[in-house]
Amino acid sequence: LGFHSSITVVLGAHNIEQREPRQQVIRVRRQIPHPQYNRETLKNDIMLLQLQRKVRRDGYVNVISLPSANQ
Secondary structure (H helix, E strand, O other): OOEEOOOEEEEOOOOOOOOOOOOEEEEEEEEEEOOOOOOOOOOOOOEEEEEOOOOOOOOOOOOOOOOOOOO
């Protein structure tokens, strides 16, 4: 399930154009689109990204909660 990727994510940056000390650059290992994603309507326009390595959580990078279905 999912497909391999050439995407890179930049975490903890204020400006992705410049290298910053706290910035984390991590390649995406695999993209996993929502199984009911509709390209025409963009319904379920969300995707999981499996990264090549673990993210370092700190004062610049942390987790967020997704909203519930009724929000």
